[in-house]
Amino acid sequence: MKAVSVSVLGALALGLALAPAPARAVSLSLSPALITASGSSFSVDLVIAGLGAAGAPSVGAFDVDVAFDPGFLSFGGASFGAALGSIPGDALTSVLSSAGLVDLAELSLLLPPQLDALQPADSFALATLSFNVLPSSLGATALSFGSSLISDAFGRALVVESATGASVALAPAIPEPSAFLVFAVGLAALSRGSWRDPR
Amino acid sequence: MRDSRRPAWRGLLAIGLGIGLVGPGAAARAAVSEVEPNGSLASAQRLEPVSTLLSAAFPPAGGGALVTASLGIGDVDYYAFDLAAGELVTAAVVTDDEGALADPTLALFDPTGALVASDDDSGPGFLPALRLRAQAGGTWKVAVSGFGDAGFTGSGHSESFAYRLVVSVTTAPPSFLEAASDTNGSFGTADPVPPGAGAFDVLAPGGVSVVTASIAPGDVDYWRVPVAPGRKLSVALYDEGGGALADPVLRILSDASTALRDDDDGGPGFLPALASTTAPASSSSLTLAVSGFPDANFDGVSHDETFTYQLVVALGPAAGLVCDVNGDRFVDRSDIDLIFAARGQAASGAGDPRDVDGDGQITVLDGRTCTLQCGNPSCAPAVHAACGLMGPEALAPLLWFALRSRRRQAAAPSPRGEEVSP
Numbered sequence: 001m002k003a004v005s006v007s008v009l010g011a012l013a014l015g016l017a018l019a020p021a022p023a024r025a026v027s028l029s030l031s032p033a034l035i036t037a038s039g040s041s042f043s044v045d046l047v048i049a050g051l052g053a054a055g056a057p058s059v060g061a062f063d064v065d066v067a068f069d070p071g072f073l074s075f076g077g078a079s080f081g082a083a084l085g086s087i088p089g090d091a092l093t094s095v096l097s098s099a100g101l102v103d104l105a106e107l108s109l110l111l112p113p114q115l116d117a118l119q120p121a122d123s124f125a126l127a128t129l130s131f132n133v134l135p136s137s138l139g140a141t142a143l144s145f146g147s148s149l150i151s152d153a154f155g156r157a158l159v160v161e162s163a164t165g166a167s168v169a170l171a172p173a174i175p176e177p178s179a180f181l182v183f184a185v186g187l188a189a190l191s192r193g194s195w196r197d198p199r
Numbered sequence: 200m201r202d203s204r205r206p207a208w209r210g211l212l213a214i215g216l217g218i219g220l221v222g223p224g225a226a227a228r229a230a231v232s233e234v235e236p237n238g239s240l241a242s243a244q245r246l247e248p249v250s251t252l253l254s255a256a257f258p259p260a261g262g263g264a265l266v267t268a269s270l271g272i273g274d275v276d277y278y279a280f281d282l283a284a285g286e287l288v289t290a291a292v293v294t295d296d297e298g299a300l301a302d303p304t305l306a307l308f309d310p311t312g313a314l315v316a317s318d319d320d321s322g323p324g325f326l327p328a329l330r331l332r333a334q335a336g337g338t339w340k341v342a343v344s345g346f347g348d349a350g351f352t353g354s355g356h357s358e359s360f361a362y363r364l365v366v367s368v369t370t371a372p373p374s375f376l377e378a379a380s381d382t383n384g385s386f387g388t389a390d391p392v393p394p395g396a397g398a399f400d401v402l403a404p405g406g407v408s409v410v411t412a413s414i415a416p417g418d419v420d421y422w423r424v425p426v427a428p429g430r431k432l433s434v435a436l437y438d439e440g441g442g443a444l445a446d447p448v449l450r451i452l453s454d455a456s457t458a459l460r461d462d463d464d465g466g467p468g469f470l471p472a473l474a475s476t477t478a479p480a481s482s483s484s485l486t487l488a489v490s491g492f493p494d495a496n497f498d499g500v501s502h503d504e505t506f507t508y509q510l511v512v513a514l515g516p517a518a519g520l521v522c523d524v525n526g527d528r529f530v531d532r533s534d535i536d537l538i539f540a541a542r543g544q545a546a547s548g549a550g551d552p553r554d555v556d557g558d559g560q561i562t563v564l565d566g567r568t569c570t571l572q573c574g575n576p577s578c579a580p581a582v583h584a585a586c587g588l589m590g591p592e593a594l595a596p597l598l599w600f601a602l603r604s605r606r607r608q609a610a611a612p613s614p615r616g617e618e619v620s621p
Contacts, residue, residue, distance in 0.1 A: 060570075061563035063542060090577055092539045092566075107539050107566045109532065109577045111236050154234060155555070155568030 025159045026050040026150060028064065030143055030166035031125070038171040041076055041132045044143065046104065048150065049123035050161075058115035059084060060153040061107040062126060065146030070100040072141040072170060076130035083119050083126065084108035101146060102129060112153035137170045232521060232555060233268030233276060234571045238353060240312050243277035243340045246366060263289075263367035263407030265513050267521050268343070269530045270303070270360055271574030271581065275344040275353035278364065282333040285371035289409070289511055290341045291328040293363045293433045293474040295528065298324020301360035302346040305329055310337030319346060321467040322435070323474040328467055330437040330509075332371075341366060359574055359581045361528045365433055365513040367409040373509075377412035377420065384499060386456050389421035389486050392512050406514060412489070413507045414447065419490040419499035424512055426478035426485050429550055431515035434487055435472035436508045442468020445506030446492040449473060454482040463492060475515075487512070522569035524552050530569060532578040538566040 031045045046064065051057055061084070068075070075097040085091040085108045096103040104127050108115060131143075145163035152158050237244040246264040268276055282288055292303040298320075305327035306317040315331065322328035325346070333339065342351045345358025377383070383390040392408050412420055426432060436447050442464075449471035451460045459476065466472030469492070478485060488497040491504025522530045524537040538553045541561045546554035555565045570578055 061567040063563045085577075092535065094539065105539070105542065105563060107535065107563050107570070109535065109570050109573070111571075111576075112234075113236065149562055149564065151564045151567040153567075155564050155566075155571065157564055 025161040027162040027164070028145060028148055028150075028160055029162075029164040030066070030145075033164065033166050035166055035168045036171055037131075037133050037168055039133070041130060042168070043128055043130045044166055045125040046127045046129060047123060047125050051119065051122055053122050054120050055116050056112065057152040057158060058112065058119045059108075059126070059150060059158070060112070060115060060155065061105070061151040063103070063105040063147075063149045064126075065148065066102045066104065066129060066165075067144045067146050068100055068102070068131065069141045072134055072137045072139075073131045073168070074134060075102050076132045078102065078104055078127050078129045080104075080106050080127045081125050083124050084115065085110045085118065104129070108153075115153045131168075133170060139170055141168045141170065142166065143168060232568060232572055233266055235276075235573070237277050238275050240277055240308060240340055240342075243279035246278050246280040263365065263409060263511070263513070265407050265515060266364040266366075267515065267572070268362055268364065269523075269528075269572055269574040270343060270345060270358060270362065271529075272345075272357050272359050273353045274359075274574055275342055275348060275351055276364075277340050277342045278366070279338050279340050280366060280368070282336060282339050282368065283371070284333055284336040286333050286336075287330070287369040287371070287373075287509065288333060288339065289328070289330045289365075289367045289369075289435070289437050289509065291322050291365045291433070291435055291472070291474075291511070292326055292343055293322070293365060293513070293515075294326065294360055295431070295475050296324075297474040298322060298326035301325065301362070302358055303327055303360065303362060304344050304346055304348065304351075304356075306342045306344075306351050307331055308340040308342065309333075310335055310339060312340075314351070317351075318467075323462075323465040323472050326474055328435060328437075328472065330441065330467070359529055361523055361530065361574075363431070363433065363513070363515050365407055365435075365511065367407050367509070367511045367513075369409050369411060369509055373411035375410045377410065381413075381418065381420075383421050384419055386421055386452065386486060386488075389423040392422045392424045392487075392510075407511065408513075409509050409511045411507065411509050413505075414489060414491055415505055416491075416503040417499045419488060419494065419497055422487045422489070422510060422512075424485050424487065424514065425483060426514065428478055428480040428482075430478045432476045432478060432485055433474055433511075433513040433515065434476070435466050435511045436470045436489065437467070437511065438470065438506050438508045440468070440506075442466060442470035445469065445504055445508075447471055447504065447506060447508060448490050448492050448494060448497075450488040450490075450497050451476055452486040452488060453479060454484055456486075458497075459485070461495075521552050521555050522572045527581070529574055529581040530572045530578070531575060531580045532573075533580065535566055535570055535573070535578050538569055539563070542566065 027049050029047050031047045035042055078095045080087055080093050084106050087093055090110050092107045094105040142165055144165035148160050148163055150158040150160055234244050236242050290305055292305055294301045302325040304319050306314055307329055309315045316329050318327040318329045343364055344351050345356030347356040382388055438445055446469040449462045450458055452458055460473055462471040462473050490497050490499055491502035494502040522534055524534040541553055542563055544561050546559050546561055553561045553565055555568045
């Protein structure tokens with residue numbers, strides 16, 4: 001009986017020892033969270049947080065979907081940060097856009113210590129996305145996250161515990177005087193001034 | 200066969216509870232992928248299965264670890280594992296070409312960091328193999344490098360190849376022994392090789408098992424290993440004398456009892472070793488036969504050898520090297536590009552080299568894991584050292600022909616046959 005208990009306890013201990021350690025939880029967000037788009041385009045950062053300051057875990061790769069309303073916006077482009085290495089030498093990137101969805105992915109080719117050195121902060125921007133506001137768009141719309149997969153430097157998934165999108169207020173464009181109009185007004189003012197000169 | 204000194208159900212209960220608690224990931228841990236940087240004693244990659252799966256909770260299992268990795272020019276890979284004093288460790292590097300092209304070297308370092316054993320070509324072809332009994336307990340290291348790197352620093356070698364490192368540990372006394380009744384003397388009565396470190400779960404990437412057994416004159420041992428088609432089986436025998444005193448022979452048979460491969464002296468000394476045998480599609484298991492020279496029929500009739508051996512069996516991934524998507528036996532950026540481009544797709548099967556974590560999906564997690572197996576920094580492409588006549592010197596014979604032709608033309612009489620007066 002005693003021997004059985006030893007075996008059982010040993011198995012329990014082994015099971016606990018080999019049970020996977022809880023993965024680090026991170027959060028994703030779009031910054032700024034509230035965007036007032038009064039022009040024809042705007043940019044927003046894809047930010048990761050919760051990595052802890054300095055050292056592991058670091059981000060080794062990510063594959064993130066950002067959804068938008070194609071009735072108001074069109075995707076303008078994306079640029080990636082330097083936290084996963086220089087592009088194209090040290091990282092692979094991909095940007096795929098379809099109606100209402102942008103898929104951003106980056107995979108670093110650097111070693112874990114190199115990534116730790118490149119990512120000293122708890123929070124940083126993975127990429128910057130640009131969107132175009134469709135003509136005569138008014139009201140509000142949102143940018144939200146679709147499926148998201150974040151890898152640490154060793155290829156292990158980091159749990160995304162929150163993914164906060166952004167609200168976009170589409171304000172009517174304030175009409176700006178054209179350059180020609182400004183020039184013409186200035187010219188008229190000068191002409192009038194010289195006509196009134198008694199000399 | 201189980202160790203007759205222990206009630207079988209105790210071990211099975213322990214295994215069952217252990218596996219139940221650990222979950223499906225435990226079996227997969229038996230095969231691990233290289234994680235760079237591991238280029239020094241200080242940064243040696245830890246081989247957890249060796250230290251954990253040989254604990255007292257798994258008394259019937261012999262165990263070890265199988266690492267899939269690649270080595271680039273100037274690279275050296277270190278791995279760490281725990282040994283107790285008196286335990287027996289074997290280490291071997293295997294390649295798909297069975298050492299025909301690649302020339303790896305292998306070294307073992309004791310807990311003080313001292314190099315205690317090294318080898319170049321004791322395995323099949325140019326492959327190395329080592330066996331050593333630990334004189335001291337603690338964390339040992341094994342290093343893999345290329346021929347020319349005597350100091351195991353990575354310098355001095357120009358080898359680049361993909362490899363599998365097979366490390367086995369036999370406890371003292373051996374945790375799995377052949378049954379005293381020795382009833383495994385024919386194909387039909389073959390004993391199952393113990394599962395070891397989750398080695399033979401056909402869904403797992405692979406693993407290692409080691410069993411200790413004996414051969415007496417007229418004796419032959421048959422062992423059976425379940426396999427899935429395409430998986431790579433490595434089998435090696437080790438003994439106390441390093442192959443100097445005994446002369447075993449080894450055979451691999453299919454389900455239909457057909458001899459697939461034989462070996463006599465492929466390992467250290469007179470020991471046999473078969474580095475890489477691909478499981479045929481028609482077999483759900485492979486049977487290993489161990490006998491003594493010159494028993495060509497493996498019926499035990501014609502030999503009078505006596506020896507005790509460790510049979511180390513490693514079952515590797517199906518498609519050579521995991522992550523080697525383009526099959527060039529080296530993991531570099533071209534492979535990572537292919538994995539990255541395929542993200543979001545379903546894996547083509549259990550052996551898909553792009554699906555490292557075996558979850559059926561190709562993701563950036565697989566891509567990132569594979570970057571750690573690259574043989575060069577930033578996954579730069581393999582640079583193959585030019586061999587003798589691959590440069591401009593290859594044109595030297597043409598130069599010789601040109602000069603000879605010119606001399607002949609100069610020496611030949613004029614076309615009209617006129618003599619030229621001095």
